[in-house]
Amino acid sequence: MSLLDKIKTRSAVIGVVGLGYVGLPLAVLQAKTGYRVIGVDEVAEKVDLVSRGENYISDVDSAELKEAVRAGRLSATSNFAALRGCDIVMICVPTPLTKNKEPDISAVVSVTKQLAQHVHPDMLVVLESTTYPGTTEEIMLPILTSGGLKVGQDIFVAFSPERVDPGNRSFKTHNTFKLVGGVTPACLTAARTFYEQSIVKIFPVTSPRVAEMTKVFENVFRSVNIALVNELAILCDRMGLNVYEVIDAAATKNFGFMPFYPGPGVGGHCIPLDPYYLAWKSKEYDVHARFIELAGEINEGMPYYVLAKIQRLLNQHGHCLNGSEVLVLGVTYKADVADWRETPAIKVMELLQREKAKLVYADPFTPSVEIGGRSYAAVEVTDERLRRCACAAILTAHSAFDYERIVKLAPVVFDTRNGTRNVKGKKDNVVLL
Numbered sequence: 001m002s003l004l005d006k007i008k009t010r011s012a013v014i015g016v017v018g019l020g021y022v023g024l025p026l027a028v029l030q031a032k033t034g035y036r037v038i039g040v041d042e043v044a045e046k047v048d049l050v051s052r053g054e055n056y057i058s059d060v061d062s063a064e065l066k067e068a069v070r071a072g073r074l075s076a077t078s079n080f081a082a083l084r085g086c087d088i089v090m091i092c093v094p095t096p097l098t099k100n101k102e103p104d105i106s107a108v109v110s111v112t113k114q115l116a117q118h119v120h121p122d123m124l125v126v127l128e129s130t131t132y133p134g135t136t137e138e139i140m141l142p143i144l145t146s147g148g149l150k151v152g153q154d155i156f157v158a159f160s161p162e163r164v165d166p167g168n169r170s171f172k173t174h175n176t177f178k179l180v181g182g183v184t185p186a187c188l189t190a191a192r193t194f195y196e197q198s199i200v201k202i203f204p205v206t207s208p209r210v211a212e213m214t215k216v217f218e219n220v221f222r223s224v225n226i227a228l229v230n231e232l233a234i235l236c237d238r239m240g241l242n243v244y245e246v247i248d249a250a251a252t253k254n255f256g257f258m259p260f261y262p263g264p265g266v267g268g269h270c271i272p273l274d275p276y277y278l279a280w281k282s283k284e285y286d287v288h289a290r291f292i293e294l295a296g297e298i299n300e301g302m303p304y305y306v307l308a309k310i311q312r313l314l315n316q317h318g319h320c321l322n323g324s325e326v327l328v329l330g331v332t333y334k335a336d337v338a339d340w341r342e343t344p345a346i347k348v349m350e351l352l353q354r355e356k357a358k359l360v361y362a363d364p365f366t367p368s369v370e371i372g373g374r375s376y377a378a379v380e381v382t383d384e385r386l387r388r389c390a391c392a393a394i395l396t397a398h399s400a401f402d403y404e405r406i407v408k409l410a411p412v413v414f415d416t417r418n419g420t421r422n423v424k425g426k427k428d429n430v431v432l433l
């Protein structure tokens with residue numbers, strides 16, 4: 001049976017390498033579509049959890065995962081040899097930055113090298129990790145074809161970025177436009193046919209490079225606009241204006257404006273990282289991506305701005321930061337998700353610790369954090385805790401926080417997320433970003 005027939009009859013076996021925020025939901029989606037799915041991850045603990053049908057990603061439906069495992073449609077292993085039996089392999093491993101903000105695609109390279117030992121005719125390989133334009137064709141393709149297999153004839157290679165927005169209840173993988181770029185037209189046909197089985201909307205593009213560029217451009221767009229509104233927030237602070245009132249007023253325009261909101265910085269595995277992938281690659285073409293660098297500079301400066309403003313607020317109330325109790329409310333990178341990767345709250349807490357503030361934090365999604373080699377356990381937001389602190393700093397506006405009570409009891413509330421917007425009555429003690 002040809003690969004296309006196997007795809008259409010759902011008899012293809014799918015390998016998903018990397019069972020994280022992206023890979024596990026995809027693995028469950030493919031199993032639900034009717035394919036047999038083998039998840040491969042280097043972390044034994046994740047393999048064990050999936051093998052037992054236990055969920056660890058909030059965007060995955062636990063019942064669906066359990067059912068897929070029970071029905072024998074989803075299994076997991078750390079052994080790459082299992083990929084030999086797969087017809088389609090989706091790669092969903094991390095693409096972080098080095099300390100100096102250069103792309104670190106070592107996981108993609110390592111996985112591709114291991115896969116190359118098991119690649120066989122009629123196999124489709126799709127990279128889903130976010131990366132700079134050129135990765136699929138310049139880095140992966142030579143490794144996958146080093147044994148002599150011809151792309152577009154023997155094997156099929158494509159790039160299809162994951163665009164999942166963690167915590168978004170309306171748009172999940174199956175109903176978000178899926179970009180697909182194949183190395184050859186036959187690669188595109190194979191990848192497109194595969195995704196059409198489980199995803200409502202497919203948007204084919206002419207090459208993996210276009211798909212890679214589109215994905216990073218989307219995240220550059222967000223980074224630049226967030227930086228712009230962060231700069232506006234700093235200016236509004238100087239001018240004594242409420243930045244949220246300005247944004248809400250601008251958003252009444254029916255066209256040509258789209259609201260972005262300021263905050264203590266940017267977090268998550270995408271916005272703080274992906275733009276630097278493009279900035280790095282652009283230098284190869286004698287282009288210095290200045291918007292990307294500038295946005296990074298402003299967004300990465302926000303935790304320092306937050307620190308300075310907390311210092312100023314305490315000073316206005318006759319306190320110095322050294323020895324004052326600062327109650328940090330929310331540390332995950334965005335509200336109501338349990339993901340604290342790259343969260344600016346940790347940076348703010350590091351800065352507060354460095355200035356010898358007495359640090360306490362509360363976050364329903366984060367039982368403990370490590371700051372400067374010290375472990376902190378989350379505290380309950382009790383009345384006593386609120387009254388006692390010198391300042392409550394809202395860094396992530398989780399819906400579980402009782403903002404009425406926070407505003408009523410804390411002497412000073414520094415609200416970097418406008419979490420207190422619905423609190424009625426007197427809010428003299430609330431200071432916005």
Ligand SMILES: NC(=O)c1ccc[n+]([C@@H]2O[C@H](COP(=O)([O-])OP(=O)(O)OC[C@H]3O[C@@H](n4cnc5c(N)ncnc54)[C@H](O)[C@@H]3O)[C@@H](O)[C@H]2O)c1
Nearest residue numbers: 018019020021022041042043092093094095107129130162
């Ligand atoms: N998290 C998001 O919201 C999101 C959204 C869109 C795109 N992305 C992109 O998707 C990719 C994956 O991100 P994620 O958030 O799922 O990361 P993650 O860290 O949650 O998951 C990656 C998984 O890969 C495994 N892994 C790492 N190296 C491996 C190797 N050599 N062999 C086998 N397994 C390995 C890890 O153990 C982990 O389970 C990244 O490129 C990211 O930029 C993420």
